[in-house]
Amino acid sequence: GPGYGPQPVSTARLVSNLNQQLHASTAPEKYATFFFSIYDEAAAEFIYTNAGHLPPLLVRGGDVLTLDTNGTVVGCFAGVRYGESRLKLEPGDLLVCYTDGVTEPENVYGEMFGEERLRALLREHAALEVEEIGQRIVEEVTRWTGSAELQDDLTLLLIRKAG
Structure with missing residues (x-):
């Protein structure tokens, strides 16, 4: 039954x-x-x-939820x-799973990239294709460090519900 x-x-x-x-x-x-x-x-x-x-983030509408x-x-x-x-x-939702390789890289002043910058990037680029969002995040983290390559491994999983 x-x-x-x-x-x-x-x-x-x-x-x-x-x-x-x-x-x-x-x-x-x-x-x-x-x-x-x-x-x-x-x-x-x-x-x-x-x-x-690190708790994944959910981008829904204009909000980034934890x-x-x-x-x-x-x-x-x-x-x-x-x-x-x-x-x-829900249709359009974006689920973002990530490791500390995204949020912990430091700039020349020892300041971490941090979750708030990640959230701001997600809000700013939410309308892009997931591949592009991922690329933007990696680019910004790399730019933040001022180095050609990252010191830690970085894992990022982006899942968007179609519709």
Whole structure:
């Protein structure tokens, strides 16, 4: 009957299991931040668990919203319970996942690029194609450092809901 179809995986349970495995098999000072998401196409929603990672940003209309953090880093503590959040994507929404390689590079004065500059760039360029938005961000971060190449790895994932 209805409602008995395959249930989406629990991101919270999966991240809890990952935490147990990492905690059991690595040195106590070893940990990781982790963002895990599943997109449920039928419901047009992201189901996610954020374990201490920089929270992704959602660009909706003129606003830049911050997604939830559902728990601490993985690998540090045993038996941590993680939460799970759901985000219904609307047409035109832009989801931005990124690492600290975007926000932490410093200029010659030791000032970090920071989340506010990233938010301003997203507001300014929201109408562009996702590839162009990504290019603009990388260009601005590189320009900010005043160096030809970045010192840290930079990961940026941009997802736009069509419509």
